[in-house]
Amino acid sequence: MNNADMTRRDFWIAGGAGALLAGLAGTRTAEGAVREPKFEFIFHMEAELEPPQMVGDSGKGSRVIFMAKGGTIEGPKLKATVLPGGGDWLKSRSDGVSELDVRASMRTDDGVVIYTHYRGLTHNKTEDGSRYFITTPRFETSSEKYGWLNNIIAIGVGSNPGASKVAYDVFKVG
Numbered sequence: 001m002n003n004a005d006m007t008r009r010d011f012w013i014a015g016g017a018g019a020l021l022a023g024l025a026g027t028r029t030a031e032g033a034v035r036e037p038k039f040e041f042i043f044h045m046e047a048e049l050e051p052p053q054m055v056g057d058s059g060k061g062s063r064v065i066f067m068a069k070g071g072t073i074e075g076p077k078l079k080a081t082v083l084p085g086g087g088d089w090l091k092s093r094s095d096g097v098s099e100l101d102v103r104a105s106m107r108t109d110d111g112v113v114i115y116t117h118y119r120g121l122t123h124n125k126t127e128d129g130s131r132y133f134i135t136t137p138r139f140e141t142s143s144e145k146y147g148w149l150n151n152i153i154a155i156g157v158g159s160n161p162g163a164s165k166v167a168y169d170v171f172k173v174g
Helices: 008-013 017-025 147-151
Strands: 039-049 053-055 063-074 079-082 087-092 097-108 113-123 132-135 138-140 153-162 165-173
Touching: 039 079, 039 153, 097 132, 132 165, 138 147
Parallel strands: none
Antiparallel strands: 039 063, 039 165, 053 063, 063 079, 063 087, 079 097, 087 097, 097 113, 113 132, 113 138, 132 153, 153 165
16 A cells, blocks of 8 residues: 555554655655665563453454553563553454554553553454554653653554463664
């Protein structure tokens, strides 16, 4: 899909990440070369989830709420625990894709609370039968040490390593 084919709905569902990447991939340097986006690993996150809360029937077009029990976050500049109470208000679509709507918080190993929110998509039917997520995390903190998180665009790539678990690798895009 090129930028002209992306609908406003697609753009907002993906949190603008698709448009951002398409724009970066098409940017030319002064010499005329295409500027490719660079990805910097920020952290790996694993979270334990409460049993799902079903809203409506379990068919397509339903909503499922997954609340976090806790978890771990580890990266080169960030070590934290996932705080309980955050969650995902997932909406299933008729095309086999689900829309993620996540709000959560973490506490760093030095006591700073960081809020994150993101939209994304989970593809339920892949060629190998697995599920994966693509997300666009945003972060909020008043900490000077972690303030750099407030100013980045990030992409998360995740999966379900178990029925009550979720895992993500999060990358800064630049």
